[in-house]
Amino acid sequence: MKKKLSGISIKSKLLFLLVSVSLISVIILFIFTLYVSGEYEEKIYQIQRNNLKIVTENIEKELMGINEISQLLAFNDGVQDRLARGGTSGISDSLDYGLIRQKRDVYNLIKTYKGQSPYITSVIVYGKAETFNEGRAITAKDEGFAKEYQKRMNEAGTSTIWLPLEKQTAALTLVRVIPDIGNLSESDLGMIQIEINMEAIIQKQFEKELLTGNQLYLQILNGKQEIYHTGDMPDFPAMPVSSDGYQKVHVKGTDFFVTSFENSGMGWTYKTFLNINQVTGSVRNLKAVFVICMVVGVLMVAAASFHVFKVMMKHFNEMADKIKDFNQGEFLPETQYQDRKDEIGYVHQNFDHLLLELQNQIEENYVKQLLLKEAQLKALQQQLNPHFLFNTLQTISWSAKINHQKELGEIVDSLGKMMRFNLEENNALITLGSELGFIRHYVRIQNYRYQERLRVEYDVNEKLYEERIPKLAVQNVVENAIKYALETMMETCVIKIFTETEPDAFYLHVEDNGPGIRKEILRAKEELKGLNADGIGIGLVNIQQRMQLLFPPEYYFEVRNTGNGTRATFYLPRVNVKGA
Incomplete structure (x- = not known):
């Protein structure tokens, strides 16, 4: 029904409405x-x-x-x-x-x-x-x-x-x-x-x-x-x-x-x-006269309304003709409405102004599109540099392995895979398995620096590997744990990454055994103001904002002190549910 009505012209619809209202x-x-x-x-x-x-x-x-x-x-x-x-x-x-x-x-x-x-x-x-x-x-x-x-x-x-x-x-x-x-x-x-x-x-x-x-x-x-x-x-x-x-x-x-x-x-x-x-004769005559006057009045109103409708449709059709001329690139403002002070003149004058503005914007956008195409070509050319750097790292890794420098080769190899990950993964959400792979490469590089002072433990349900999480959010938390926990303690810093599952959601925890996150950083996160100079607060606020943009309100990211360190928790939905 709706589809049939959409094929009827506005003139026919308004005429039908006028006749229906009159009847x-x-x-x-x-x-x-x-x-x-x-x-x-x-x-x-x-x-x-x-x-x-x-x-x-x-x-x-x-x-x-x-x-x-x-x-x-x-x-x-x-x-x-x-x-x-x-x-x-x-x-x-x-x-x-x-x-x-x-x-x-x-x-x-x-x-x-x-x-x-x-x-x-x-x-x-x-x-x-x-x-x-x-x-x-x-x-x-x-x-x-x-x-x-x-x-x-x-x-x-x-x-x-x-x-x-x-x-x-x-x-x-x-x-x-x-x-x-x-x-x-x-x-x-x-x-x-x-x-x-x-x-x-x-x-x-x-x-x-x-x-x-x-x-x-x-x-x-x-x-x-x-x-x-x-x-x-x-x-x-x-x-x-x-x-x-x-x-x-x-x-x-x-x-x-x-x-x-x-x-x-x-x-x-x-x-x-x-x-x-003799009792109601005058009433009946009056009723007949009233009915006649009523019908004549309605017909006169209908005739006047039809005339007004016809005039309005004439001006409306002229606007439609302007749109056709505009689509064909032949639009020129009419002068017959320039001196009119009524609503019709106001509508046509502003309509002409809008079409002229739109025409100018189209011409400007056309030029901008040409410039954008040129910029995209230059950007493609510039992308050759990261690929060249990645290929160079691969060559250094191959050379280190030949010279029996295994650790150096693994570090270079991990750095190359991290660069490839950044180049290929352009989505805001990635799989948990991809994020964990990136973290393992990052931790391998950090282990080369801190040796036995850093240990990362994983206890993640493999059935959650296909679930979606914010890109590099967990890596950011691990990086913050290394900065504010490992670098402020003498003993070994243990970072645990583990999960808890529910039928339709899951918890992803990142916990360390450091001295605990400072209160002003937690306050900055809660107020969405990351002003800390060391960047820790800024990173947490960034994760918080991304969670609010990407997921419904019932899902969240929180950070708290456990008394024995700091725990960061992601509460995320399960999309690819394959059993607990």
């Missing part, structure tokens, strides 16, 4: 708009639901008030006394002024109670022998309705029923039994029928909650029986009651917001149907 921005803004508008609509629904709940509660309060009026009328002493007399004696009040006055008082009571609610259109009191009414005239059908009401109450075992008014969708009828409280019997004295203008109640509550301008319908259910619905209400499908939320229903091309409320006072269920478009 992602549109998608994110669109999702955010949907989320915000959805949350806003949800809040509107909740507000409308709360308003509708208040409407239904107020409607029920009005109906409960009318129910209390019917109860007060049914239990009024004057009504009880009048209906009780009429029911038992079948009286005629044509000549009895007391009865006439009593009847008039009943009419006045009915009129008074009716006037307590502006929504009561008529009140009818049915007695056993007579009927009282206020608000409208009584017809023959009313007597039939009264018998039907009585039958329904007996079947339901209740003293109060609410029914829709016959052929009047905007009205509601309350029918209540008038009990005989004087005789404390189960028989009744008659019924009260109160007709209610439901449309006026609903209209009043809609006006209070500012809902009159909406397409809103109300349905009242007593159990499964509908007792009221607003006029011209469409046939909505039957839906379960949901008292803790709302529903949506689609009827005749219109979406309605449906809420249900169960009020404990009457035991009824109120369902409201509100046209959703």
